[in-house]
Amino acid sequence: MTRQHPPSNLFYQNRQRRPMIGEARGIYIWDADGKRYIDGSSGAMVANLGHGNERVLAAMRAQMEKATFAYRLHFENEPAEKLAQMTAARMPPGVNKVFFVSGGSEAVESAIKLARQYAIAVGESSRWKIISRYPSYHGSTLGALALTGMDNMSAPFAQMLREMPKVPAPTCYLDHDDLSMDERGLRYAEMLRAEILAQGPETVLAFIMEPVGGASTGALVAPDSYYKRVSEICREFGILLILDEVMTGAGRTGRFLAAEHWGLQPDIIALSKGFAAGYAPLGAMVAHERLVEPVLAHGGFIHGYTYAGNPLACAAGVAVLDEIDRLALSQKAQDMGALLKAELIGLKARYPFIGDVRGKGLLLAFELVSDVETMTPLPKAMDTHIHLVEEAFSRGLILYSRRTRGGVEGDHFMVCPPLILTETQIGEIMEILTDSLDAFADKFDL
Numbered sequence: 156m157t158r159q160h161p162p163s164n165l166f167y168q169n170r171q172r173r174p175m176i177g178e179a180r181g182i183y184i185w186d187a188d189g190k191r192y193i194d195g196s197s198g199a200m201v202a203n204l205g206h207g208n209e210r211v212l213a214a215m216r217a218q219m220e221k222a223t224f225a226y227r228l229h230f231e232n233e234p235a236e237k238l239a240q241m242t243a244a245r246m247p248p249g250v251n252k253v254f255f256v257s258g259g260s261e262a263v264e265s266a267i268k269l270a271r272q273y274a275i276a277v278g279e280s281s282r283w284k285i286i287s288r289y290p291s292y293h294g295s296t297l298g299a300l301a302l303t304g305m306d307n308m309s310a311p312f313a314q315m316l317r318e319m320p321k322v323p324a325p326t327c328y329l330d331h332d333d334l335s336m337d338e339r340g341l342r343y344a345e346m347l348r349a350e351i352l353a354q355g356p357e358t359v360l361a362f363i364m365e366p367v368g369g370a371s372t373g374a375l376v377a378p379d380s381y382y383k384r385v386s387e388i389c390r391e392f393g394i395l396l397i398l399d400e401v402m403t404g405a406g407r408t409g410r411f412l413a414a415e416h417w418g419l420q421p422d423i424i425a426l427s428k429g430f431a432a433g434y435a436p437l438g439a440m441v442a443h444e445r446l447v448e449p450v451l452a453h454g455g456f457i458h459g460y461t462y463a464g465n466p467l468a469c470a471a472g473v474a475v476l477d478e479i480d481r482l483a484l485s486q487k488a489q490d491m492g493a494l495l496k497a498e499l500i501g502l503k504a505r506y507p508f509i510g511d512v513r514g515k516g517l518l519l520a521f522e523l524v525s526d527v528e529t530m531t532p533l534p535k536a537m538d539t540h541i542h543l544v545e546e547a548f549s550r551g552l553i554l555y556s557r558r559t560r561g562g563v564e565g566d567h568f569m570v571c572p573p574l575i576l577t578e579t580q581i582g583e584i585m586e587i588l589t590d591s592l593d594a595f596a597d598k599f600d601l
């Protein structure tokens with residue numbers, strides 16, 4: 156029996172009160188009543204190291220004893236210096252200038268502002284448009300929201316946003332034609348080129364994408380052809396490539412950056428989530444030195460946050476990156492991701508309403524449909540994204556779901572446990588997931 160909580164002064168969105176968290180260790184979370192949950196989504200794809208990692212906690216305790224706050228105009232701090240150096244060492248060549256922030260939206264805001272100030276610094280001030288994809292998610296602050304391709308999130312703020320051009324995300328798996336996946340990928344890339352021409356290339360500053368989709372598209376991976384062509388198109392028009400690796404970064408897809416799968420050479424990278432793995436609110440905007448130099452020479456980067464480079468958050472970040480290496484978590488994401496994905500694909504044979512299983516490493520998702528051939532979504536009124544998540548939650552498995560997809564709508568469920576996952580734990584997840592899908596199928600007579 157779950158305890159009833161008194162009315163709260165906190166508010167988030169329009170949602171029911173959730174159980175109070177008690178403790179969290181490894182891939183498990185216990186609520187205040189002692190009920191155990193598997194963190195099957197690492198929160199919102201954050202807790203890559205799992206919970207309660209002793210080395211990270213020790214590093215944070217040690218830093219807390221020294222100093223928890225240092226204002227950047229008064230002092231440098233060692234954890235920030237060290238984390239910047241460790242971060243730069245993990246980026247593509249030249250992408251080595253690091254600007255710390257407290258989360259993903261701030262990382263994207265910072266990328267927007269740096270890109271714009273770079274254009275001004277090099278005498279290309281006609282460039283200000285940043286093309287993004289639809290659907291996509293880049294954050295909830297007004298600048299990041301202008302890039303986010305989710306109507307329901309931006310609609311109330313329409314007058315206040317400078318809406319940015321969007322091109323369709325490469326939802327090739329939904330297309331019905333005789334083209335190969337690579338040909339479809341090229342078709343989507345050419346839509347970017349057409350949009351640049353329509354906007355006027357001299358006005359376009361950058362193109363931003365999540366290399367593997369996050370919650371917006373449910374772990375959407377494009378065909379290889381897409382990444383290569385999109386990079387060529389950006390180069391052709393001198394447009395900056397910004398990769399939003401807030402969710403994909405720090406090992407989640409099986410490499411430290413998802414960009415590595417395709418050898419992408421971005422100009423700016425946004426990081427957060429797994430970067431401090433939930434141990435501290437931390438993110439980073441990492442830019443190519445060729446962008447930062449003219450901005451600094453042209454009066455400096457006009458942007459900043461009080462908590463930028465916070466020593467406690469950065470000490471957590473240093474320890475997290477050390478743990479990602481020590482535990483070889485990118486490789487684990489590849490190995491465990493392959494096993495978990497095979498299990499999820501196996502579910503398709505048993506449940507005819509599972510339409511697609513996709514993702515890379517441990518950024519995985521499955522999508523529910525009413526017809527696998529046509530990929531027709533289940534009726535919106537069924538609210539399957541809520542019901543299945545609740546079936547799983549009540550049985551002790553946390554999933555992350557969304558209803559959104561391209562021009563139509565569908566329900567996808569992210570299965571993204573911490574990267575420390577073991578084979579035995581994959582078995583535990585699959586057992587609860589199967590029970591939950593059975594109950595869900597019974598409930599809706601599927």
Ligand code: PLP
Nearest residue numbers: 258259260292293294369401402
């Ligand atoms: N970018 C991507 C790809 C994300 O997935 C998110 C969050 O889900 C953000 C940006 C925004 O990050 P935050 O919620 O930390 O502001």
